[in-house]
Amino acid sequence: MLKLNNAPEPAEFAHIRDWVFDLDNTLYPHHINLFSQIDRNMTAFVAELLQLEPEEARKVQKRYYHEHGTTLRGLMMHHQIDPNAFLERAHAIDYSILLPDPDLGEAIKALPGRKFIFTNGTVSHAQAAARALGILDHFDDIFDIVAADYVPKPAGETYDKFTQLKRIDARNAAMFEDLPRNLEVPRAIGMKTVLLVPRNLGDIVIEQWEQADEADPNVDYLTDDLASFLRALQAS
Numbered sequence: 001m002l003k004l005n006n007a008p009e010p011a012e013f014a015h016i017r018d019w020v021f022d023l024d025n026t027l028y029p030h031h032i033n034l035f036s037q038i039d040r041n042m043t044a045f046v047a048e049l050l051q052l053e054p055e056e057a058r059k060v061q062k063r064y065y066h067e068h069g070t071t072l073r074g075l076m077m078h079h080q081i082d083p084n085a086f087l088e089r090a091h092a093i094d095y096s097i098l099l100p101d102p103d104l105g106e107a108i109k110a111l112p113g114r115k116f117i118f119t120n121g122t123v124s125h126a127q128a129a130a131r132a133l134g135i136l137d138h139f140d141d142i143f144d145i146v147a148a149d150y151v152p153k154p155a156g157e158t159y160d161k162f163t164q165l166k167r168i169d170a171r172n173a174a175m176f177e178d179l180p181r182n183l184e185v186p187r188a189i190g191m192k193t194v195l196l197v198p199r200n201l202g203d204i205v206i207e208q209w210e211q212a213d214e215a216d217p218n219v220d221y222l223t224d225d226l227a228s229f230l231r232a233l234q235a236s
């Protein structure tokens with residue numbers, strides 16, 4: 001059974017050359033709840049598009065999310081929407097609730113090799129969030145949903161596109177994510193996989209299917225403190 005581990009052995013990551021980070025609920029903690037703003041914007045978009053009451057719109061939104069990986073993908077497949085209009089609306093949020101995280105910045109900066117953000121959001125969303133956290137400058141590149149041709153993680157083709165475009169050898173890469181299903185492909189292609197879980201897990205209600213299964217075979221490490229986890233890798 002996998003246990004919470006905020007201090008991994010540096011030797012186990014000594015071969016890592018490329019560090020891949022999901023954005024939302026990974027580079028900032030789950031309890032910040034930035035995503036709730038995006039979530040509300042998506043509900044409003046669906047309500048207007050389909051002329052539904054918010055409650056009904058929310059059901060459609062969540063169904064597409066479950067069936068297609070993102071609400072956007074479902075809207076594109078069933079309603080042929082313009083993805084850019086949707087993405088702009090979804091990410092029209094207040095980033096000021098994200099505060100600079102110098103500990104995380106230092107820890108990312110100190111990692112040897114390249115650092116990527118790999119998100120089902122957009123480059124502008126990733127830039128805005130990472131800038132607010134004060135960590136944007138420590139990343140070499142961002143791979144987003146547009147680069148993925150709107151096919152979200154966890155689709156295998158999107159990881160292929162990402163690793164080929166950025167010339168990443170999965171065997172020398174590590175991936176950090178808050179959704180277990182998004183670590184399935186990385187693990188299968190040889191990456192080290194680290195699952196971020198919320199602090200005080202018991203206090204936070206997470207949809208059952210998103211919860212970290214402690215026996216999840218896709219996960220090598222489980223942490224609730226990314227900065228501490230990365231800092232431990234520097235210790236030698």
Ligand SMILES: [Mg+2]
Pocket residue numbers: 022023024025026177178179
């Ligand atoms: Mg995430």
